Amino acid sequence: MWTISASRLILRRSEGLRALWWKDNSRASPAARTKRSTEFFALSNRVVFPPSYGMLSAMGVVSSRVRKSKIASAVVRLENVSRVYGSGGGATHALRDVTLDIGAGAFVKVVGTSGSGKTTLLNIIGGLDTSYAGRAVVAGRDLRALNDKALSRFRNRTVGFVFQHFHLLDHLDALQNVALASFFSGREEDSRQRAEEVLARVGLKDKMRQLPGQLSGGQKQRVAIARALYNRPALILADEPTGNLDTRTSGQIIGLFERLNAEDGITVVAVTHEDHLFRRATRGVRLEDGRVVEGREA
């Protein structure tokens, strides 16, 4: 009992701090923001972990005031981010000087032609790629300043990834695929319960013991979304989530993203070629040749 109470107390304190930071930071100068963010996370790191918004919301710990303030603040901030693959004459500029803010609770679609830098952008936001120039701050963390352990922890607890090719492990059933992150989070004790919960959330309660080979494309993508939701992330990054699905199934998957965004307040950034499907996106960002040509500002 003591442990639960203490955890709740820590969570309350942490969320309160985070909310304050988000609220005040939006009005501060860049230098002040940097300083404040350093101070905030120095303080916040003393707690067990900075909990995600979704997690707090599910526990009923977040007040409506906090929710509003969180939604209003930026969860992703890119400042002059550039990414070059290769060097010399063969260098490819995937991103050029991208500056972008994405507010918490937003549903952003990122569109552009092939090779325009959409996936690179997602990889940088998700902490999968740190070989960029400029600055990327996600959920208050300057990603390039994090070491491998901290960055992995960030990916484990703050971000959920959904890929075009699902990337499910064929030898694991839906439940085990969803709970994959639990191996690396150090919180395995209630992994099954949580996996069942998120599978039910994506409408796959009756498919928990099915292997990926026994599932349809849409069901596989639902499992992948459940896996992304497993650790209650603040941010879901979806890379062409409907690229391998037919139109009807694509609509269902997008509907699922919309519900997660609307009901759980999860920020969704989805890269897509199918611009028309994401009608309910709160914002569109267009990339061309590595530059943001539309939707830079919220």
Place this chain on the structure above:
Amino acid sequence: MNFSSLGRFVGQDLRRNRRNFVFAVVGIVVGISSFVFFIGLGSGIQRVVSTEIFPLEANRIRVVPRMMQFDDAASGRVIDAAALGEFSRIPGVAAVYPRMKLAVPSTMAMVGSRIDPEEIERISRMPGVRPEWLVAVRDFNSWLEIMADGLDPRLVENDAVFGEFRDPDPGRPVPILLSKRLVELYNSGFARTRNLPPVNDILIPYLPALPLTVNDSFVSDAQVRGDKVPLQVRLVGTSHHALLGGISMPLETVRKLNRALRGERAADAYDMAVLEAESSARLTSIQEAVRALGFGIDTGQQRMAESVGFVVTLVTLGFTLISLVIVALAAVNIAHTFFMIISERRREIGLLRAVGATRRDIRVVFLGEAALVGGLGGAAGVALGTAACLAVDWLAVRLLPEFPFKPDRFFGYPWWMPVGGILIAVLFCVAGAFPPSRRASGLDPASTLTGR
């Protein structure tokens, strides 16, 4: 990633890749089984050398008169009653067992036709006795000149199992002991080629008393002075302490014979004394004290045992190295397998990184898989090697002809052998998987997920 997570994760992966690993682990199984086989064989031979051929007694030393040396005032001392007293007073000495050589030569005329027919009849009724043995015994004629010595009965009290080993009453046969090594050589060589009965625990109690003439020689009369002393001797057991090329009698019997035939001085001159220490830790200080008293230490037996043991160890080591080379080659195979698996699982590695695995986690997963593969392969190798040891042991004992010191078991099974086998397999597998695991942990998650 904690240990239980690692265990579950590695277990899942291993089940998935079992076909790849089964082929990769064959070399480990072969290498470890040969390691177990050669260690077992070496250990078995070492045991025979140290317990049967050159038995070593951890808490005993043999004291002998020191050879004459220049500038050595203490050399040349005879082991007599005074010296024995000095030995017993050395701190740490628990017991002193003197040994005295018979100062005159002896002969034995073994003429089969002279053996009492009743004795032959008695032996023939024993189970396992072959009739041809008795024929050979009746036809056997041999005249031997024999050396003899006298042993302290306390030293061989456990060896004289078929009669009391003490100076007999007048007219009674003198109990004697034969060297175990001599008996082994006789049984596996001399007796077999001449169809004579073996000297073993079954037959010894039924062997007749044999005539011995003390102060007699077939070779030279120079050492023979005075009257011959006819005796009857009866074998009462075999002992590692008995004279290798002769017979051992009770010390008191030899003392009396020496006194009667060579005078009082010969009855108080011992050729050796076995000193028993309270513990083997005291041996060094006892040896120093003995040398300070002007005596030497006979290390011949120990040196011989060490030399043979060294050769056995060297040969075992050679074969063990060959088996380790096999395991090392298997580790290279493991490395190849892991490189292949990592190449197949690039996207999966990227996914694991995306859901929160650190570089270290990835490395540990692959090393964990290698350790598990090594452990299972090592266990299989140990099982196979042990089975091979048991099978070869069984066949060797039954099919190989008798030879000196042929043991009941050719193989030894030291406790550390299976543990060592599994540990070596795990170590080599982990070493083999290390470079691939480094490569896996260094993969860029973004490029693996996009297939770039």
